[in-house]
Amino acid sequence: QVQLVESGGGLVQAGGSQRLSCQASGRTDSLYAVGWFRQVPGKEREFVAGLLWSHRMTYYADDVKGRFTISRDNAKSTVYLQMNSLKSDDTAVYYCAASREFRGRFTISGVDYWGKGTLVTVSS
Numbered sequence: 001q002v003q004l005v006e007s008g009g010g011l012v013q014a015g016g017s018q019r020l021s022c023q024a025s026g027r028t029d030s031l032y033a034v035g036w037f038r039q040v041p042g043k044e045r046e047f048v049a050g051l052l053w054s055h056r057m058t059y060y061a062d063d064v065k066g067r068f069t070i071s072r073d074n075a076k077s078t079v080y081l082q083m084n085s086l087k088s089d090d091t092a093v094y095y096c097a098a099s100r101e102f103r104g105r106f107t108i109s110g111v112d113y114w115g116k117g118t119l120v121t122v123s124s
Helices: none
Strands: 002-007 010-013 017-024 033-041 047-054 058-060 067-073 079-082 092-099 118-123
Touching: 002 067, 002 092, 002 118, 017 033, 017 118, 033 067, 033 118, 047 079, 058 067
Parallel strands: 010 118
Antiparallel strands: 002 017, 017 079, 033 047, 033 092, 047 058, 067 079, 092 118
């Protein structure tokens, strides 16, 4: 089993920055991919950014490319999401997600473990 705990959410002004952290514990050696999804009430959870745990490959949703950066610290088993130039549309609950396999893209059905989420509110 793997546990994921997010932190770093909060209120930020439009145009500002926020960094989210996801601390993984447990059988982290079983993980192949880790990423971030987000969800707004009434809408489907959507992919934001992801990376392969032991590779340099990163993946981003089109609307966050150039603004968000995902990175990892293997020694700390932690994944970060640096969010810059935030917009009101980025307001959501952000979930850390991890998978034991990766089939070319990050999908909700491919996630094996979820964190409980952290709320990011961008005020305009």
